[in-house]
Amino acid sequence: MINSVNSVAGTLYNGVSFVNGRFNNALKFDGINDYGDLNFDPPDPVFTNEFWIKFDTVMPTTQCLFYPYGAFIWDHSLRPHYDTIPCDTIIQASNLTFSNITNNQFTFNWTDGNGTNRVAFIKEDTEGSASPVNNATYTPNTAFGSGSQIGTTGWYCVFNGTTHPDGITVTNLSPCKTYRIMVCDYTGSPGSEIYNTSTAFKNPENVQTSGSVIIPTDGLVGYWPFNGNANDESGYGNNGTVYGATLTSDRFEMHSKAYLF
Numbered sequence: 001m002i003n004s005v006n007s008v009a010g011t012l013y014n015g016v017s018f019v020n021g022r023f024n025n026a027l028k029f030d031g032i033n034d035y036g037d038l039n040f041d042p043p044d045p046v047f048t049n050e051f052w053i054k055f056d057t058v059m060p061t062t063q064c065l066f067y068p069y070g071a072f073i074w075d076h077s078l079r080p081h082y083d084t085i086p087c088d089t090i091i092q093a094s095n096l097t098f099s100n101i102t103n104n105q106f107t108f109n110w111t112d113g114n115g116t117n118r119v120a121f122i123k124e125d126t127e128g129s130a131s132p133v134n135n136a137t138y139t140p141n142t143a144f145g146s147g148s149q150i151g152t153t154g155w156y157c158v159f160n161g162t163t164h165p166d167g168i169t170v171t172n173l174s175p176c177k178t179y180r181i182m183v184c185d186y187t188g189s190p191g192s193e194i195y196n197t198s199t200a201f202k203n204p205e206n207v208q209t210s211g212s213v214i215i216p217t218d219g220l221v222g223y224w225p226f227n228g229n230a231n232d233e234s235g236y237g238n239n240g241t242v243y244g245a246t247l248t249s250d251r252f253e254m255h256s257k258a259y260l261f
Contacts, residue, residue, distance in 0.1 A: 090196040093183040096205040103175035103211040109167035115185030120159035130155040130182040131197045137190045143172040175211025228256045
């Protein structure tokens with residue numbers, strides 16, 4: 001174990017072994033009492049060590065090593081001070097669902113992750129994800145466009161809290177528009193938030209408000225919007241018949257608005 005900058009050799013203790021790593025060699029620790037000393041005193045007491053770490057078993061939910069939403073202070077060796085900074089694995093919220101969709105509002109709900117709180121954002125768009133900034137507090141407002149915005153991204157906060165038994169009803173929407181919603185679990189008090197900005201199952205998710213779509217009538221013989229079926233909604237009754245194809249999401253990720261062949 002050699003420092004590539006000044007050739008200072010580290011020391012391995014209690015049976016640390018070399019194995020094949022992600023790119024080249026790696027060190028294997030038993031998780032009991034073996035460790036490595038870098039034998040290096042940096043000129044600045046604050047410095048960074050970077051490692052790829054693979055666990056033989058499931059990563060612990062507390063006192064974990066180098067997780068994106070937590071860290072440890074290290075004492076110039078490979079042994080972390082477990083009691084310095086608590087590090088919980090923040091599991092992301094998932095499975096957004098929608099109900100009571102009208103031309104200017106809808107209600108959504110979701111399955112919580114394991115953060116102490118969660119924050120929900122909405123944007124008029126069909127793609128992308130919300131990336132709230134750590135240590136920033138977002139004020140919610142269920143009237144679209146009135147809550148705190150993430151910078152100038154168009155993502156507006158509509159919920160910031162813990163419980164949501166009846167879901168969140170968002171108002172001030174436009175008819176026939178597609179909106180994208182994302183929920184981020186987080187830990188920390190106001191001003192010290194650590195957000196999970198990763199995507200998860202059905203998070204983010206799109207929803208379209210209802211309303212009348214203006215369809216040109218000159219020469220029209222049929223209109224098949226695939227609203228959960230292949231029926232003609234032009235008024236001419238030219239309904240389609242489906243053989244084997246199944247409903248799926250369209251290019252805007254709207255459910256049951258296209259067919260998979």
